[in-house]
Amino acid sequence: MTDLKHISLFQNASKEFFDSCARLAHPHSFPKGKILFIHNDPAEYFYVINKGWVKLFCETLDGTQSTIDILSIGQIFGEDSMFEDNLYHYSAEIVEHADLIQIPISILRQEIENNSKMALSMLEFVSRQRRQKEKEIEHRVIQNAPQRIGCFLLRLIKNNTPQGQTVTIHLPYDKTLIASRLGMQPETFSRALSKLKQHTGIRIKGAMVELDDLRQLIDYSCIACSSERSCKSSKEC
Amino acid sequence: MTDLKHISLFQNASKEFFDSCARLAHPHSFPKGKILFIHNDPAEYFYVINKGWVKLFCETLDGTQSTIDILSIGQIFGEDSMFEDNLYHYSAEIVEHADLIQIPISILRQEIENNSKMALSMLEFVSRQRRQKEKEIEHRVIQNAPQRIGCFLLRLIKNNTPQGQTVTIHLPYDKTLIASRLGMQPETFSRALSKLKQHTGIRIKGAMVELDDLRQLIDYSCIACSSERSCKSSKEC
């Protein structure tokens, strides 16, 4: 359970919070494909990801899905039901074998109510996510498919990577999933990626993407973005 | 300044908060077209709208705009810079002559830090907005232009309006603005609205929209939505 201490959201959590977690939180492993909960299920727990990937999504009656987010190590989900009517407002599916910690939402709720520093951390956290969603809408309006992929790649690169140096990016999950994350069809993703290749000189081998110069990718993708800094260094994107 | 007491976000604010506001907040009137601040301006104040309409937007170097939101009476904006680097992360423009109250962000910040009930209200507020943004992304993925307009109309209708009764909706601002709010071109909006007319039997006279039966509009628009309830009654949409 020491893992929780490394989650930035919990930097200001109290000893009592961690103690409660030690008593009431459960680590769990889940295989790929497992549905953790679905839209409108009553929400008792939120989850912390220690390993693997989790997809959050909604779907309509006719089965059409829209991917809300795909999360990984250090990220949390399900906590937002606290502010709604204690129902999950999305479905969650394991897309890469995952280790999760299941924690009663009530513990978090209590901590937020009693520990004002924690409440502030939570506010920062939610506010940042709100902004990211706004950015995402902007991107879908302004950027075309290849640019959205370029932006996605840039966000995968660590902030301290210097320019003018060969960089290798490992796509974190299936291309089909990336496509859904970016709001496009798999076919479109495939075609858009090769268009991106033509425009920026990136090299693609399976799930590996290599590029010699960040500059070109930034120039191509971030023209269509209002952020001052590129998506690589901006916390917004 | 009594107006502030009616803002639901401030229901749990302390007497000290309202006192500080009485001393340091300024009411202002602004004409249509006035730019309040632009992206990356240092943020000292947030705003409460008493009257009129305000557009929040971002724009890229080449002038392409993306509308984040269009707000009106009882809504606030600019407060989110508190959790960023004290810069506005969007631009704000008056789109209908507006009366605003300008309040130092520091007052709100202090209130959140000292009054845990207020922190919770704020969390609820931001969390709801985050969810609305998620819904908006879903809508743009799943719904086509006429359906998005239908959904927009439904949200304009008061929740307690009964079905099977003629309803008149007044478009709150320019059609061009509604178009930008929904992420489409004015021409697309115009065409999509008449397509919606064909499908649902609504009647359009300028800025007035009339319909005999909500049911038809709901059936047409909300098929492509994952929300349990229709956009009319759902707090999500």
Next chain:
DNA sequence: CGAGGGTTTGAAGTGCATCAAATAGTGTGG
């Protein structure tokens, strides 16, 4: 009445979706 913005309509182009099929890649059991 006439100027200027908002709105609609028309014609043509573009980007993405869709459907269908081929190909590559991965894991399985023999």
Next chain:
DNA sequence: CCACACTATTTGATGCACTTCAAACCCTCG
């Protein structure tokens, strides 16, 4: 270690939705 099955990915062909550019129309307000 190979053949098979199954899934992920790519490619091709076609269609549709929305955009873009251009022009007409309409409305309001001085």
